[in-house]
Each structure stands twice: as C-alpha cells, then as structure tokens.
Amino acid sequence: MIEIRPAAVSDAGALAELRWEFRTSPGRDPAVEDHDAFVERCASWMRRELDGPTWRAWIAVDDGRIVGQVWAAIVPKIPNPVAERERHAYVSNFYVRPAARGGLGTRLLQHVLDWARANRIDYLVLWPSARSVSLYERSGFTRNGRVMELKV
Secondary structure, three states, X not given: OOEEEEOOHHHHHHHHHHHHHHHOOOOOOOOOXXXXXXXXXXXXXXXXXXXXXXXXXXXXXXXXXXXXXXXXXXXXXXXXOOOOOOEEEEEEEEEEOHHHOOOHHXXXXXXXXXXXXXXXXXXXXXXXXXXXXHHHHHOOOXXXXXXXXXXX
C-alpha cells in the first residue's frame, strides 16, 4: 500500500529529483539548467520552504521511495469585514510517476482538500496541464480561462 504523508525537510533531495523528472519529462520544455545544479538549488529551496509558514507538501511513498508529490502555498488575503475567509491556497508541483498512476493523484489531491478545509482556506487555485484537467474537475474544480479554482 502506498502511504501518503506530509513532506519533511529531510525529503527535499528526493523531492527536487522528482521535480526535475516532472519538469523535464517528454513533451515539456527542455531544461536550461544542469541537472545537478538544479537539484541542489531546488532542494535548498524546498528545505527552507518546508520549514516555513507558507508552503505545505504531501508525498506518496511506495516501499521507501517517493513516487508522487503535491504542494500548496497559503496566500493571505487583505482583511475584510464580511463573512469571508481570508486565505487562498495555490496548488503546484503535482506529479505522480507514471508507474504509480491510477488513483494515486486523486488520493494526494484529497489530502490537499482536507487540509484546506481544516485550515479555513477560501479558494484553491491552480494552473492545470491539459492531461490533469479531468482529475481536478472530478474533485469539483472549475475552469476560469487557464486557471482552475475550487471554493473550499
């Protein structure tokens, strides 16, 4: 059974490798940065952000190996005097290795939705790939141009 858990600072190296795989996979833009330099820079950023107040990440782990991840950043809104929540969240870096697909993305997304509800997030927003639109639509997201959103 694949376990889903919050990412830890100690996961940053593996998550940076997964980010490289995601962003350089066939059909995507070619890399303009050396693999090792990117992974080092990205892992450093991820360690810092996973230890900070803005970003959250969840990972899917299969037999000790990370096979998927999704990130969400809290975006505070300006305070307002009406009955409206004062935080949005931006969902990003959602990737599941091809061999692990077949429901795992839905499980990862559910963790984000549960977190958003528990943390009084108003809207989730994201920029989907063409292939991921149906996953988000099944979870209630709607399209607004290139952006998809969900009132939580």
